[in-house]
Amino acid sequence: MADTRSHTAKKILLNAFDMNCVGHINHGLWTHPRDESHRFNELSYWTDLAKTLEQGLFDGLFIADITGVYDVYEGNIDLTLKESIQLPSHDPSTLISAMAVVTENLGFGVTVNLSYETPYQFARRFASLDHLTQGRIGWNIVTGYLDSAERLIGQKGLKDHDLRYEQAEEFLQLCYKFWEGSWENDAVQKDKAHRIFSDPKKVHAIQHQGKFYQSQGVFQVSPSIQRTPVLYQAGASPRGLAFATQHAEGMFIGADSAEKVKNQVQKIRSQTAAQGRDPQAVKLFVGITVVTAETDELAQEKLAEYIRYANPEAGLAHFSSSIGMNLANFAEDEAIPYQQTNSIASVNQKFKEQKITRQDLRAQHVLGGRYPLFVGSGTNVAKQLIDYLDETGIDGFNLTRTVAPESHQDFIRLVIPELQQRGRYKTAYDTGSLRQKLFQQGDHLATTHPAHRYRCPTFDAGSQAALKNVETA
Template identity: 45%
Template structure:
């Protein structure tokens, strides 16, 4: 029996402190170079050499100011502040690669469908069909305050807005321009046939888009769609819209429950559940031998910041961990933060009790997922175990000491996985959606809600 391919995404954010907090101080870390274009170009080249499907770029739109009610701890460790816009380096990375995809995080809460649709179509043009969108609704009060809202919208209201946002952008991407609208006929003097372009005509509760889309369709039309929410509202949203789902879980059994929940929602939405791909975050520390890898991890752990980790997770969960006893178990509460992150350390694993201190120590290097340590063979065995037990399709590989940990993974783990037939030696096609569904599949599947908006002559 042929083993399933392990799909790989690199995980980064345009900032200093992302999944590993405090490790920017390590002498090998180049995290401070997130402002340099060469840093991103080198990253793209490394990942394509390792036959990764995509680079997933996370983002946050506000400073992390929940811990102690101020931003000081986040600033000291460079946690998501300072940060740059994740969209702006993508076309440059696309220019130095041929197949690597780019999944970029953008929030529906603070964008307008009309302008956003053009941004993503532009990137679809400039990448040759290699763009994806990680759909988020944003959880930070600081983002709300600085982007026109008095306070953060309630969790489920943000998802209701996101549903309408998706309806509007699907119409912009799929229904406004026919495939043959651009005729470029110099003899007749017609570049675009007006009869092959029609208004969107969206009138909703939150958004109004009456006119035609500004951009002619990209290779994929709708970008490849990712989502990471694992709350009940997030799972329902993912079941309707996501082609790829990002998971945070530290045990395969936890990930499997999340996978099953989203697949059930996909069935309820009339979609083939097998068409949705699942990626678990993983941090891999690899060396030639197990002992050398364990020594490398111990070296990294010396730089991890407990206070910085508390500051990051306070913001993610909307719980000020500084106000709690660091050694008392954390209990689940409904918040307007990322509820899946609250569930991760409260209800998803009944066999384990987490205190704020234990959480901070655990996520210091690994960011909420497993830290896999060992030789190439040991790491490959563990990745295969996760694939089998969690029923996932691949991993978001974190880069706690950039670019060292990406480079180590590509140079040491990927050849072992290729030897086992688990990572492809050549890409399946030229677009990101072909990485998901095979050569020639550049548009959304017929059972996806975007397909209902395709141009028709009726």
């Protein structure tokens, strides 16, 4: 029976969570006879996925990425290679144009590690993608956590955790200058009669001299629909939260329990307000895994089938690199001690807060991944998701794949209609850019966002005096 109260309740936002690789989150399931993730290097695999997700009215396809390999577990990459634990993995941005061609509304969130990019080339690439997708591009901002990545680019090891965020702050400042500060809104005129494609008086050079980056000149890309892509971040350390609540429009959060997620939501809302922003200006997502079928009993049978192919050991190998600690060094029932590393600080913190053994981690990795698992009929899963969202105060979910493509097809066929019946999921897309669809407040970042201070002022003809407003203090 439909929930008569639901027409006024928050509608669930939904991203598919994937990666341009075989084994993303739920490791080992590539061996399932019906899994097609080995086709990740075929364009049709991704265009078919994009069309499927748009049929299910997904808000976006969020594509994870890493630079480097998982080489901490057992001190090598043998298991990483055997189980294809995000290796091989390909550049996610190469997929976007093809998927944009076969869809009209699906958003695309792309992970790019700024530590291994130059701001100019990155800003140019994403502004170009925003043009080609007609305003459907988002950027997941990451700073990296793998020593193997540093070695690949010729460095000795990771920068200090907080120093990485200091660099990220300046990277974003410079990107804002490119996206928001170089071209006025009406600079492009396309006036054939007067032979003026762009008005020189409305295009301005950027001057930036910072600690990490220097740049002078005009941005090569005219303003796209959103100018700045929708900004995502997953920082959970004190420094990461400060960064995310200042800049992000979407955040990915996780915790061991719904109660902890609720506490994290309240903390993020409070910190966002302290930054001078609307507490609801950041949409909060939790990564989940769903196994669903026509009945609860069939769903449990499907889960048991999936478990036979999953590899919890591969999950431990992935987790070892996340925390920068070789978990193979500990006995099954030995409490894993807290060790301060330079990897994902918020994940590592759990060993300080509670006793965790390899056995515990194996149990958490029953499907090869550690995300909350929702199992049942479409009706049951829909109720679980609604209850979880209402209890925690989040805005939506990042849905991982188990067996591709059937897990997304099952969710769309069985869960989406139940959410719609309860008034908790859209029945059609809104019009406009990804930002407009998410917030219903226009295509551009709000004036309370820090990007606003770098926006291009209106220039008097021939005057360059106002250019100082976009220079680094």
